[in-house]
Amino acid sequence: MPASAPRATSDTGDDFLLTPGPLTTSRSVKEAMLHDWGSRDGAFVRINREVLEALPRIVNGEGDYVAVPMQGSGTFAVEAMLTTFVPPDGECLVLVNGAYGHRARRILDIARRRSVVYETPEDVPPDLAEIEALLARSPSITHVFAVHCETTSGVLNPVEEIGAVARRHGKAYLVDAMSAFGALPLDARAAHATAIAASSNKCIEGVPGLGFVVARAVDLAAAKGSATTLSLDLHDQWANFEKTGQYRFTPPIHVIVAFHQALREFWAEGGQPGRLARYEENRRTLVQGMRALGFETLLPDALQAPIIVTFHMPADPRFAFQEFYDRLKDRGFVIYPGKLTVADSFRIGCIGRLEASHMRLALDAVRDVMAELGVVSASPRRAA
Known part of the structure; x- marks a missing residue:
């Protein structure tokens, strides 16, 4: 990680766990x-x-x-x-x-x-x-x-x-x-x-x-x-x-x-409705931001729960998931590998003691890592 790259941490100095659990706690x-x-x-x-x-x-x-x-x-x-x-x-x-x-x-x-x-x-x-x-x-x-x-x-x-x-x-x-x-x-x-x-x-x-x-x-x-x-x-x-x-x-x-x-x-927080509202906002922020970077979600919005979101792997040969994962972790964000048989993928969670502001920081980290790796496109389809 470049010396100037920012590192985000929770209020206890821990990485943010963008996973389906264990997750970031208060x-x-x-x-x-x-x-x-x-x-x-x-x-x-x-x-x-x-x-x-x-x-x-x-x-x-x-x-x-x-x-x-x-x-x-x-x-x-x-x-x-x-x-x-x-x-x-x-x-x-x-x-x-x-x-x-x-x-x-x-x-x-x-x-x-x-x-x-x-x-x-x-x-x-x-x-x-x-x-x-x-x-x-x-x-x-x-x-x-x-x-x-x-x-x-x-x-x-x-x-x-x-x-x-x-x-x-x-x-x-x-x-x-x-x-x-x-x-x-x-x-x-x-x-x-x-x-x-x-x-x-x-x-x-x-x-x-x-x-x-x-x-x-x-x-x-x-x-x-x-x-x-x-x-x-x-x-x-x-x-x-x-x-x-x-x-x-x-x-x-x-x-x-x-x-x-x-x-x-x-x-x-308001019980289930309050918890859902925060997670929904996390999901909206994440999905909109990742799509703006060129990533594609596996699921249509109608089937997507605000728990964890699966993204297709970019087809760009410069994208290597382990390097992507490690560099995000260096910046304080732990994501999740994919476990699908239908597509090469990785997952980013929306739950835990996270706010939309944390999701925006994670998106900044994704953008910076993609630039460092030299990935031109996040599309899962190779350019013709």
């Missing part, structure tokens, strides 16, 4: 982790209870739904949800248009649960009529699984409409809302969701280490004995909380206390 969320807490101390038990009581509210689930935490990353929560709710004699229709649908299928395979896959390309949402037809001709299917925002591409899937189809056919409905929970609108009742999985380090802007499942209490009670493991048994975890208010096994205390602070900041 100073106050970081500071919440500076203290030690006893896992069975009354103060910590109260903090944890407040976290769990808040989560169903975010998806309009008060009263009917409960939140069950699960130590570990978001995938731990998804695995806990699938292996607790899909019983040994069940069969799950897995809707796949990216890596996280494939991961759900693998979880079910390892757990020896039957599944049926309906796959569309990574930039195409599932077709509701096809789901309807699949369920009509496959009465053995008991559950439907969908990803709300598939960050492989950033595509937004119609989760509430899928839930309506599942309900018409009497199927339980499981949602991976990992990268959407707290930002994109999701009404658990309107979606007829049996359970929704998410984690602490996405749109609520906490730190990694805690997954959770917001589940309809009556369905969770009926899932007793279905889990395939001890540590990922959602019913057993929930039953222990109902009885003692405690985790069965050591909780990630500092993560939970930071999550508690992140939820305070989430509500102070």
Whole structure:
């Protein structure tokens, strides 16, 4: 990096993480982790209870739904949800248009649960009529699984409409809302969701280490004995909380206390609508700026969630992604490689403790790096 090139940092001197999580967090969320807490101390038990009581509210689930935490990353929560709710004699229709649908299928395979896959390309949402037809001709299917925002591409899937189809056919409905929970609108009742999985380090802007499942209490009670493991048994975890208010096994205390602070900041921003408004502005700023530089987005605007945006790689032979990535990081911005099969791409996230002003700084860095690399065009098509 030239000596004169500016370097941007957060208010704690860290790089800005333009990723789908882990992501940039506020100073106050970081500071919440500076203290030690006893896992069975009354103060910590109260903090944890407040976290769990808040989560169903975010998806309009008060009263009917409960939140069950699960130590570990978001995938731990998804695995806990699938292996607790899909019983040994069940069969799950897995809707796949990216890596996280494939991961759900693998979880079910390892757990020896039957599944049926309906796959569309990574930039195409599932077709509701096809789901309807699949369920009509496959009465053995008991559950439907969908990803709300598939960050492989950033595509937004119609989760509430899928839930309506599942309900018409009497199927339980499981949602991976990992990268959407707290930002994109999701009404658990309107979606007829049996359970929704998410984690602490996405749109609520906490730190990694805690997954959770917001589940309809009556369905969770009926899932007793279905889990395939001890540590990922959602019913057993929930039953222990109902009885003692405690985790069965050591909780990630500092993560939970930071999550508690992140939820305070989430509500102070206006909850889901407020969080979405900031992320939408981040996305608009990013997409408009990148297109002005000649980059092309993978998705049309109608399918693009304000979580992470996929851009086609420039065809210019002077563009080398690793060099592009490294030089952006030297300037304080960490982006994400692509993981598509449909196109060579990279991704830039819009979530975390970021404002439109930070996105403009990132755009300045992209422009400068492209000039340093001698890239004439950001188009994915080679000049004739």
